[in-house]
Amino acid sequence: MSKKNTIKKREPVLMQGNEAIARGALDAGVNFYAGYPITPSTEIAEIFSYELPRRGGKFIQMEDEIASISAIIGGSLAGAKTMTATSGPGFSLMQEGIGFAKMTETPCVVVNVMRGGPSTGLPTKPSQSDIMQARWGNHGDAPAIVLYPNSVMESYELSIRAVNLAEKYRTCVVLLSDEVLGHMRETVNLPDLSKIKIINRIKPTIPPEWYKHFPENPKYPMPMASFGEGYRFHVTGLSHDEKGFPTNKAKEISLMMERFRKKIEYYIKDIVQIESFFMEDAKIAIFAAGITARAAKEAVMKARKRGIKVGLLRPLTIWPFPDAAVKKYLGDKKAIIVPELNEGQLSLELKRVMGGIWNYEIRKTKNIVELHKNSGELITPEEIFRTIREVK
Amino acid sequence: MSKKNTIKKREPVLMQGNEAIARGALDAGVNFYAGYPITPSTEIAEIFSYELPRRGGKFIQMEDEIASISAIIGGSLAGAKTMTATSGPGFSLMQEGIGFAKMTETPCVVVNVMRGGPSTGLPTKPSQSDIMQARWGNHGDAPAIVLYPNSVMESYELSIRAVNLAEKYRTCVVLLSDEVLGHMRETVNLPDLSKIKIINRIKPTIPPEWYKHFPENPKYPMPMASFGEGYRFHVTGLSHDEKGFPTNKAKEISLMMERFRKKIEYYIKDIVQIESFFMEDAKIAIFAAGITARAAKEAVMKARKRGIKVGLLRPLTIWPFPDAAVKKYLGDKKAIIVPELNEGQLSLELKRVMGGIWNYEIRKTKNIVELHKNSGELITPEEIFRTIREVK
Amino acid sequence: MPKKRNKIEKHKEGTIILTDDSSIKMEVAIDDIKSGEDYEKSPVYIYHDWCKKCGICVAFCPTGALGRKPDGSPFVPHPEKCIHCEMCDRLCPDFAITGAKR
């Protein structure tokens, strides 16, 4: 469950976060990118526009974000590994399409490089205010897989992982980043291509007559045919049966809904990744993701130097929320500091989960301490450190 | 805090839920409606298309939902009271616009008559699966006011209330309904127009030079000028200062974000409504909203007849979530049954809130019992009753 | 969208008698069409299971080979007039009639 780094290092280079996402996706086999520019995600599109034609892949700039998500879903149905990247305003526009990808179990990856919101907000400033939207932004109720790296190297790794998970679990995976992470440059050691684990969707081998595009049992592998391969299946955003044909039958619909849920629940251990940073003996925990976890780590180091036993628990997988890990690692902490570049989103989840293992002793003490910033600046190590001292 | 019915009754008539929403809005003074048809909300548009021209108001069918929300925000800036209505797919498309309305503090009401999802889903079946989306659907992080009635009469009342709250707190208010509620007909007693409390936005009286469209202090009344009234203010979706001009200054942005939060926090008592139904002596509580609460009431009555002490707590205001009321009424219950037409949304909030008042004694017993249905059919009184018996 | 057609084939009206009722499922029809009885008997074949009685075939048959029963369903009062122009084939929205030469 904790973070694995399966990737072997080679020569270090200086790379930008957005570039790392694009390179990761390219290495994972993404061969079709459709997008619409928006700060601070645009570099991702720019790199694809440069790289894909050279590699025989396809890049297209669509007329808007709705067209972009539509095109990558269409492209995925036609057999490509696909990605689009955007930021808040575009992410909002893509919600209907993301829901369609989930409903039709069509693999694709949507990158959201978060900038200050709400609305047009602060296009060149970072935020983490789309965390909840990444889970709940589309109508209807379908689970989400959402990843969020905290370094350039990890942007590369999680980009590969996002593509892999999309292909494996046949869904739209959201990869979050933020303006600072997306634009910062950092030393990275890209692994040998041969060392990277790439997951491709499994193709059906049975005769077309037997093929069910949405088999009842969401056990991996879930073979998926593409258009043009002789399977001639039907895909619709309407509630559908195993063959993909519309249905109004409660039983068939329940099966469909269950499948969406189960294919993630069954494999939750495969999907959830968290990092435990100095948590073994920690009395105080910080729970932070993405760029904010970087400040948290710095603060942890500083506090440890002063003998304060503090650690950081960092979800790399934001959704499904790592309930089990949170319970395990945070259940007995004296205080949990949750710094976020928003009005408090991860902290809401934490409260939800902590409820279930609430400890009578502990409830008398300070527990979840929220630290919000939503003004376009990062939370600094100093600020977290100050909070650590306060709750100590 | 509990539900008030300030409306005096007159002759009973048979009215459809969607019609009640339209009539409520008309009585509340809505004089501009822009929309795009979608099942099961379309009747609302149809009634406005019939009524508004007769009353000197304006109705327009736009080219899509994005245009619809844009037009009503524009119309509101020009001084009208405005509404649009849609369902899941359209609601997803409106998210960027809803965020803009919140950011620019422009009053408007968006009705979402929920149908089965995800995606195109079940257009003619009810669901409650957009509850979380109504809070978190737009990017950035801005509070939401969301109401959800449970009868045709209440559809009328909360429609008025939604318009009033939008005008009062200068924000986009979401009014939820569902396919059954929207299409059902029921006896209603509309109040005398003279008995209805209508809130109109306060107009500034100060000279234009002094006018701040976004004054720092979010205290009611918050005067708001309209276009064409001599104030010539600027409105932008960028983070802005009090005058509405774009800013990148952390301090000004923090003020803006705070204002969004505070204008709701300050007035939470005015905004939150809940119904307490046989809760006084209840050992077991049901927590349900909208159409599902109707089944719950029936189940409560049935259980009470059999001597089971069960009650229903029903939020009419879904967002801001009624934390305080939930704590107060549900804190000491043996079990809380949460029936929902989704995969569990209100129950997540309940867990979050209950965490804070978790009782060591109680945690050993069954506590939150979720009852989900997401297949297009209603949860029946029988099903809830069965659950009551199980947890008893 | 239409209700699923309920076969209410009893008619009180005088002269017209329903003879070409067919409930062959189309899956079967594709291969077995030639073994169908009516198919042999009439130059025009109507699949009543699919026909929605819209009257288009009757209205646009150039020769008047087709007629319409009181309940709206088409029939072939004048088989001899059929010139196999296939107008009915092309204009039937329900793939429920063919006047093709066999």
Next chain:
Amino acid sequence: MPKKRNKIEKHKEGTIILTDDSSIKMEVAIDDIKSGEDYEKSPVYIYHDWCKKCGICVAFCPTGALGRKPDGSPFVPHPEKCIHCEMCDRLCPDFAITGAKR
């Protein structure tokens, strides 16, 4: 979008001497424009605080009244040539010059 103009007015080059430096704020300029010194002196008035040295006015002045300094900023080497056509007014993207007759 441009950097805010930093007034770096020192020049090492020989002959051209900067005479029409003006830092009158535009708010003031509107009402007080006539009291400005340069305004009296020259038929063309340049608001250097707003000018972004794009060279458009110089390029399209039909008479050659305007010239460009090495740093790109416009000046009026030939005031006598100005015919008050206001081409510079209309083409300046920054409302930073006027050749209007007064």
Next chain:
Amino acid sequence: MMTKAIFKKEIRFSGSGGQGLITAGIILARAAVIEKHRVTQTQTYGPESRGGASRADVIISNAEFYFPEATRFDVLITLTQEAYDRYSFNLKDNGILIADNTSVKNITLLDSEVYELPFADIAQQKLGSLLPTNIITLGFLVRITGVVSEASLKKAIRNFIRPQYVEMNLKAMKIGFKLADGYESDL
């Protein structure tokens, strides 16, 4: 069948889209409103706004009630076999079944009061159209059950139906009344 005590009647009209079930439901509900009862009327139908299997429920009571859909029917009207097969199980033991045997051929209920008549055929025969089948059935229902008064029904038809069709529908209602009067379950 009506008493002055507390009563609550759950009535389901079932069949397929286009048979006017919802119209019948609304008219019945309106008639009940005229009588100052509490009423809910709900319905379900197929994808988007038309077609497929369809039903309309009316619940009428003189007391407060909550759940708006009929769950245990006092009266079930079935105009198709499919509807019968689906819903007959939830008819109360002492409930009333009204079936159009033009379509519903296979009735298995034993305990209930069952009325079978070829309503559609009758409509076609007597009024030259299938459309008023719903109102014939409704008239039949009202006279058999007395759930609302016939005057209220008439008033509701007048109020709800467009002027040009009122006459025909009143005729249909009366045909329904007559059928109820003359009904012999062996026919």
Next chain:
Amino acid sequence: MMTKAIFKKEIRFSGSGGQGLITAGIILARAAVIEKHRVTQTQTYGPESRGGASRADVIISNAEFYFPEATRFDVLITLTQEAYDRYSFNLKDNGILIADNTSVKNITLLDSEVYELPFADIAQQKLGSLLPTNIITLGFLVRITGVVSEASLKKAIRNFIRPQYVEMNLKAMKIGFKLADGYESDL
């Protein structure tokens, strides 16, 4: 200034958009990568993608570190007064300030090592353009601080700058070196 022990240098380039601060930052960061250090380079700028106040940070260390933005600067480069006013407070007590006194006229720091030079003027004078100001400053910085080797800097310039501009930028670098050599703080 470099030691073999653990070191970490936080360097901020500040000024306004279009002054090439980010380019300078990237080149410095690349030079550090060549030396196998851990490096982060971040920046901020105004609305959408261009303009306004701007800064670029480079952190160089031979050990693991986490927060990517400079918070207490070892070296601060300010090309505008505004930048100076905003950031000078966060210069470490023993930090180094490099200011372009073409624009930064008002320097209040006392404790720190302060270098003031008219970099922009020098660029205009010596290279006929303001553009290479950033590289002159960078050359100056590297020779003064030794945070990376000059060979690495040269390599980084060669790698990063488009071929047609490499010559001019190497020239600029050398001007920077020279200025550092000849610097007398009284000038």
Next chain:
Amino acid sequence: MPKISQKAIHKYLRHDKNFPHVWCSGCSNGIVLGATIRAIAELGYKKDNIAMVSGIGCSSRMPVYVDFNTLHSLHGRAIAYATGIKIVKPEMKVIVITGDGDATAIGGNHFIHGARRNIDMTVILINNNIYGMTGGQYSPTTPYGDRSTTTPYGNIDPTFDICDLAIGAGATFVARTTAFHAIEAQSFIKQAFEHKGFSLVEIISACPVIYGRLNKKGDAPAMMKSMKENVLPIKTFEKLTDEQKKGKQKRGIFVNKIRPEYIEEYDKLVRSLQDEKGRE
């Protein structure tokens, strides 16, 4: 125009989906489906090689009935989905089925960009002058003065001429006919299929149950007769006086020209890069 037998059509239908189909009695959608299949059969396209993509609407229900690779996407987005499919699998024949609302109301942007981009696909737009699926609201093609459920007093919203719009956006094949002119429809669709680039066939169709009823247009045969009388070949139409033109429309092929097709251009680009690499 060779005749394609009814029997042959059945080979293209998905019999596992319940027929009769979901469309109302007399609805033109079925006729268009027939014409489309006939055109495909005529051209001998392989089923595996056809992707049929639609949005949402009555007309957009078509894909479920045919045994191709079928995608019933989101309201208005069919062309964008189709673009993704085509660019990834250029060897596939991509057909978009859409309605007047789907293509020109909510989907207007993808429609004009499809036309501009000239990516090879055929859009069959079934124009019934109304939103059928949602029960009869006015669409961008509902004629002036007509009733819909959201124009209870008659429509005042001006209409698109869909073909003009496509032409303005740069479409390279633009044709209009009606469901009544089924043979012409088949022929235009066939020509559109054979056209390299973005092709549009607008088919004026009858929605007797919603639009027809709301506007007292009579039953399906009556509506189709009206198409016969009022939708005239271009030349016939042009000869009319302005007065006579009222209430009439033209049909025919308005544009049929060649512009570089997007994917071919893309391939050229890719090849040029590979050449470059080769030289390196």
Next chain:
Amino acid sequence: MPKISQKAIHKYLRHDKNFPHVWCSGCSNGIVLGATIRAIAELGYKKDNIAMVSGIGCSSRMPVYVDFNTLHSLHGRAIAYATGIKIVKPEMKVIVITGDGDATAIGGNHFIHGARRNIDMTVILINNNIYGMTGGQYSPTTPYGDRSTTTPYGNIDPTFDICDLAIGAGATFVARTTAFHAIEAQSFIKQAFEHKGFSLVEIISACPVIYGRLNKKGDAPAMMKSMKENVLPIKTFEKLTDEQKKGKQKRGIFVNKIRPEYIEEYDKLVRSLQDEKGRE
């Protein structure tokens, strides 16, 4: 075309917002702003009575600088916002400022529907052939072969002729000129303002800092000289041979006609209903 003095222009600017404005040196946006204000000043419109609405983009930054009722809305949506304003306050003069990307990429649908609906507003579309704000990606008007940050090998995406598109959609006033032709721009804008219905003035403009640099078009004066040479009056243009037309564009008023304006039609409807009520 009376001259409007620079001083008069300043009366319309919001001096509390820092000038110099945010646009780059030589950017045409300022010239268009000037022409717009001059047209307004000439017509004597009251500031209170003007609503200026924009989307997102460099060009769309304009409203913040002028002392009207100003709305900087969402990317692509300006016309939809403007529609809401106009329909609620028909007495206001509604001006939309938009870019090529804003209006014809993401905003294409609202653009064509605005043109169709013929609601009274003036759209001033500043076409710099690029997405300026986001740093230079290609737009639907970036010429074939040109560089942008997302066409590193040259653009293959075909372009819209924006005026043709508007005409195809039904616009009643359509004109094109350039930032160089500032006097003509002022005149066209003025005529557009006076036109009853949806009017479009496309102004070809120079983005020297992004588009110019990426495509080696020289500095602002050079780009404007190119406008002068390559964007020709309709008549001059039409006289050229096909060969000569390459790289050239027409400018002038392409359409100027009267169709019923939407709000007038609506008012008629309302009046007819009131009459009806009166008779009841």
